[in-house]
Amino acid sequence: MYLVTIDVDKCDGCSECVDACPAQVLEIVDGKASVTEEECLGCESCVAVCPNEAVTVQEL
Numbered sequence: 001m002y003l004v005t006i007d008v009d010k011c012d013g014c015s016e017c018v019d020a021c022p023a024q025v026l027e028i029v030d031g032k033a034s035v036t037e038e039e040c041l042g043c044e045s046c047v048a049v050c051p052n053e054a055v056t057v058q059e060l
């Protein structure tokens with residue numbers, strides 16, 4: 001399983017990661033990316049598209 005972490009200080013809420021995620025793991029809440037209860041597939045698409053290096057995906 002994977003742990004997805006958002007650095008809210010770096011995130012500007014652009015929504016690129018939300019659009020890129022195939023598993024609806026990410027959403028925008030109050031202008032920042034937020035992690036939902038959906039299971040991350042570990043594809044790192046969100047990491048690739050984030051312009052601010054705000055997303056981290058860690059295999060547990």
Ligand code: SF4
Nearest residue numbers: 021040041043044046
């Ligand atoms: S690694 Fe893939 S499945 Fe997991 S949150 Fe990022 S885009 Fe979604």
Ligand code: SF4
Nearest residue numbers: 011012014015017050
């Ligand atoms: S792509 Fe990066 S900056 Fe944009 S909403 Fe996602 S985490 Fe935030």
